Amino acid sequence: MEKTSLLIAALLLLLTNPTASSSMTNLTTDQSALLALKQHITSDPNNFLADNWTTATSVCNWIGVSCAGVLQQRVTALNLSDMGLTATLPPHLGNLSFLSLLNLSFNNFHGQIPKELAHLHRLKRMDFVYNNFSGGVPSWLGSLPELQHLLLDYNNFTGTIPLLLFNVSKLELLRLSYNSLQGSIPQGIGNLSKLVSLDLRYNQLTGSFPFAIFNTSTLQSVDLTSNSLYGSLPDDMCDHASKLEGLYVSVNRLYGKIPSSLYKCRNLQYLLLSFNDFNGSIPREIGNLTMLKELYIGSNEFEGVIPAEMGNLVNLEIFSAPSGSFTGSIPSFIFNISSLRKIDFGNNSLSGSLPADIHYDLPLLEELHLTSNQLSGHFPPGLWECRWLRKLELSVNKFTGSISKNIGNLTFLRELYIGVNNWTGTEATKLFPSISLDTDTSATLVSVPPWLEANEPLWYRYLCCFGISTEAFNYNFSALGLLLAFGAFGYPLGLSSLALGTQWLHS
Numbered sequence: 001m002e003k004t005s006l007l008i009a010a011l012l013l014l015l016t017n018p019t020a021s022s023s024m025t026n027l028t029t030d031q032s033a034l035l036a037l038k039q040h041i042t043s044d045p046n047n048f049l050a051d052n053w054t055t056a057t058s059v060c061n062w063i064g065v066s067c068a069g070v071l072q073q074r075v076t077a078l079n080l081s082d083m084g085l086t087a088t089l090p091p092h093l094g095n096l097s098f099l100s101l102l103n104l105s106f107n108n109f110h111g112q113i114p115k116e117l118a119h120l121h122r123l124k125r126m127d128f129v130y131n132n133f134s135g136g137v138p139s140w141l142g143s144l145p146e147l148q149h150l151l152l153d154y155n156n157f158t159g160t161i162p163l164l165l166f167n168v169s170k171l172e173l174l175r176l177s178y179n180s181l182q183g184s185i186p187q188g189i190g191n192l193s194k195l196v197s198l199d200l201r202y203n204q205l206t207g208s209f210p211f212a213i214f215n216t217s218t219l220q221s222v223d224l225t226s227n228s229l230y231g232s233l234p235d236d237m238c239d240h241a242s243k244l245e246g247l248y249v250s251v252n253r254l255y256g257k258i259p260s261s262l263y264k265c266r267n268l269q270y271l272l273l274s275f276n277d278f279n280g281s282i283p284r285e286i287g288n289l290t291m292l293k294e295l296y297i298g299s300n301e302f303e304g305v306i307p308a309e310m311g312n313l314v315n316l317e318i319f320s321a322p323s324g325s326f327t328g329s330i331p332s333f334i335f336n337i338s339s340l341r342k343i344d345f346g347n348n349s350l351s352g353s354l355p356a357d358i359h360y361d362l363p364l365l366e367e368l369h370l371t372s373n374q375l376s377g378h379f380p381p382g383l384w385e386c387r388w389l390r391k392l393e394l395s396v397n398k399f400t401g402s403i404s405k406n407i408g409n410l411t412f413l414r415e416l417y418i419g420v421n422n423w424t425g426t427e428a429t430k431l432f433p434s435i436s437l438d439t440d441t442s443a444t445l446v447s448v449p450p451w452l453e454a455n456e457p458l459w460y461r462y463l464c465c466f467g468i469s470t471e472a473f474n475y476n477f478s479a480l481g482l483l484l485a486f487g488a489f490g491y492p493l494g495l496s497s498l499a500l501g502t503q504w505l506h507s
C-alpha cells in the first residue's frame, strides 16, 4: 500500500518537476555525456574505462556508474574514485541531469570545472578530493539547491571563497583544504544552518575569523588550521554550537583568552590552539570538558599554573603545551590520566620535582617532553615502567640522581635526550661496568657499532649539535661510552638517537 502511494508520488513529481521535463534528456544523453568524458581521458593506466565503457552494454552496467529511476533508468551516481585517471572534464557532464553523486576523488583530473555542471540540480554529493583542478571555486555551486557535501580538498584552486556558496541551505560538509585560496571568509558562512563540518585548513585566508560559524547548532568540526585569521574566541561561542567536537585553529593570528564558557561545548574532543597569540591562564573550567582527547595549546602567550581541575580529563590522550610561560610544578594528577599517549611541556618555566610518592599510571605513554624547564630532583622510577615510551626529552633541567638501569626495559625507545642536567649516574655504572664515567675522560670515536652506523646521520645530528650549541668544548665523552655500551650490551637496540649533550656523569 505504502509503496504504491510512494510510487505514485514519485511519478507525479517526475511529471510535474519542471527541470525534468524541460531538460529533454534520457539515458542516451547520459551515455553521450559519459562517452565524451571517456574521450577526454588521456591516461587510464589500469584500463578501467577503456575496456569497460563500451556501447555494447547499457551505461548502467559500466564500472563506476549507477542508475535508478521510476519512469526510465537514468544515471544517478558516477564514482570514478581512485582509478588513476588523467583528464579534463567535458561540458557534456552537465547533461547528467539526474546525477546525485559525483565522486572523482584521488585521480588527476585537472583544468577548470566546466560551468555546465551548474545544471546538475539534483547533485547532493560532489567529491573532487586529491586532483589538480585549478581556477576559482565556481560561484555557481551556490545555485545547486540539493548540495550536501562539497569536497574540493587537495586541488589547485585559487581566488576567494565565493559568497554565493553560502546560499546552499542544505550544505553539511564544506571542505576546501589544501588549496591556495585567499581573501577573507565571509561572515555569511553563518547562514549555512545545516553545516556539520567546515574544513578550510592550509590555505592563505586572511581577515577576521568567521565567528558567525558558531551560530550553527549542527556544527561538529571546524578546521581552519594554517591560515592568517585574526580575532579572539567569543564568550558565547558554545551557546549555539554545543555539538562541537573539534576546533582546529592552530597556526593563525588569534589572540585573547580562552573563554571560560568553553566548558559549554561539552562534546569537545579536539581543541587545537597552538601557534597563535592567545594569552592569559588556562581557565579551570577546561576540566569540565571531560570528552577531551587532544589538547594542543603550545606556542602561545599562556601563563600561570596548570589548573588542578584538568585531572578530570580522563579521556585525554595528548596534552601538548610547549613553548609557553607556564609556571609552578607539573601537577601530579597528570601522571594518573592513564589514557595519555603524549605529554609535552617543553620550553616553559616549570619547576619543582616530579612526584616520587605517587603511583604512575601511564601504560600508553609514548612521548614525554620536558626539555628546557627548571625541573629538579630525581626522575621518578615509575616513569621507567612506561614500556611504550618512544621519545623521552629531559634535557636542560636540573635533574639529579641516576639514569636508572630500568631504562633497559624501554625497548621501543627511539630518541633520548638527557643532556644538560646534574645526573650522578651511579646506577648506569653498575649497568655498564666497563665504562668509566669520569667527568673529564675524553675519548675518540674509533669504531662505531653497526647498529649505530646504520643510523649515523640521525645520531650524529642529535649528539653533536645538541652539546655544541651550549658548551662546545666541555664535551663529555664518557657519555659517548654509554652510548656505545647500549649497542655492545644489546640494550635498547631500537635507539636511533641519543643526545647526552654537555653533562656531568659523576661516578
Ligand SMILES: *[C@@H]1O[C@H](CO)[C@@H](O)[C@H](O)[C@H]1NC(C)=O
Pocket (backbone or CB within 6 Å): 024, 025, 026, 027, 028, 029
Ligand atoms: C533520447 O532523446 C533523444 C532526443 O534528445 C531521442 O532522439 C532519442 O530517441 C531518445 N532515446 C530514447 C531511448 O528515448
Ligand SMILES: *[C@@H]1O[C@H](CO)[C@@H](O)[C@H](O)[C@H]1NC(C)=O
Pocket (backbone or CB within 6 Å): 051, 052, 057, 061, 062, 063, 064
Ligand atoms: C564492467 O565493469 C562492471 C563492474 O566491474 C562489470 O560488472 C561488467 O561486467 C564490466 N563490463 C564489461 C563489458 O567488461
Ligand SMILES: *[C@@H]1O[C@H](CO)[C@@H](O)[C@H](O)[C@H]1NC(C)=O
Pocket (backbone or CB within 6 Å): 079, 080, 081, 082, 103
Ligand atoms: C566509490 O568507489 C570506491 C572505489 O571503488 C569505493 O571504495 C567507494 O565505496 C565508492 N563510493 C560510493 C559512494 O559508491
Ligand SMILES: *[C@@H]1O[C@H](CO)[C@@H](O)[C@H](O)[C@H]1NC(C)=O
Pocket (backbone or CB within 6 Å): 081, 082, 103, 105, 106, 125, 126, 127, 149
Ligand atoms: C568517494 O570515494 C571514496 C573512496 O575512494 C570515499 O572514501 C568517499 O567517501 C567518496 N565520497 C563520497 C562523497 O561519497
Ligand SMILES: *[C@@H]1O[C@H](CO)[C@@H](O)[C@H](O)[C@H]1NC(C)=O
Pocket (backbone or CB within 6 Å): 108, 110, 111, 132, 134, 156
Ligand atoms: C597540475 O596542473 C599544473 C598546471 O595547471 C601542472 O603544472 C602540474 O604539473 C600539475 N600537477 C600534477 C601533480 O599533475
Ligand SMILES: *[C@@H]1O[C@H](CO)[C@@H](O)[C@H](O)[C@H]1NC(C)=O
Pocket (backbone or CB within 6 Å): 142, 143, 145, 164, 167, 168, 169
Ligand atoms: C539561492 O538559493 C535559492 C534556493 O535554493 C535559489 O532559488 C536561488 O536561485 C539561489 N540564488 C542564487 C543567486 O543562485
Ligand SMILES: *[C@@H]1O[C@H](CO)[C@@H](O)[C@H](O)[C@H]1NC(C)=O
Pocket (backbone or CB within 6 Å): 132, 134, 156
Ligand atoms: C598549481 O598550478 C600551478 C600553475 O598552474 C602549478 O605551477 C603548480 O604546480 C600546481 N600545483 C600543484 C600541486 O599541482
Ligand SMILES: *[C@@H]1O[C@H](CO)[C@@H](O)[C@H](O)[C@H]1NC(C)=O
Pocket (backbone or CB within 6 Å): 163, 164, 166, 167, 188, 189, 191
Ligand atoms: C544570510 O541570511 C540573511 C538573512 O536570511 C540574508 O540577509 C543574507 O543575505 C544572507 N547572506 C548570504 C551570504 O547568503
Ligand SMILES: *[C@@H]1O[C@H](CO)[C@@H](O)[C@H](O)[C@H]1NC(C)=O
Pocket (backbone or CB within 6 Å): 263, 287, 288, 309, 312
Ligand atoms: C565543572 O566541574 C566541577 C568539578 O571540577 C564541578 O564541580 C562543576 O559542577 C562542573 N560544572 C559544570 C557546569 O558541569
Ligand SMILES: *[C@@H]1O[C@H](CO)[C@@H](O)[C@H](O)[C@H]1NC(C)=O
Pocket (backbone or CB within 6 Å): 405, 406, 407, 408, 409
Ligand atoms: C624490567 O622489568 C621487569 C619487570 O617489571 C623487572 O623485573 C626487571 O628488573 C626490569 N629490568 C630492568 C633492566 O630494569
Ligand SMILES: *[C@@H]1O[C@H](CO)[C@@H](O)[C@H](O)[C@H]1NC(C)=O
Pocket (backbone or CB within 6 Å): 398, 422
Ligand atoms: C649539581 O649537583 C652538585 C652536588 O649535588 C651541586 O654542587 C651543583 O651545584 C649542581 N649543579 C647544578 C648545575 O645544579
Ligand SMILES: *[C@H]1O[C@@H](CO)[C@H](O)[C@@H](O)[C@@H]1NC(C)=O
Pocket (backbone or CB within 6 Å): 025, 029, 032, 033, 091, 092, 093, 094, 095, 116
Ligand atoms: C549536452 O552537452 C552539450 C555540451 O555542454 C552538448 O553540446 C549537447 O549536445 C549535449 N546534449 C545532448 C542531448 O547530448
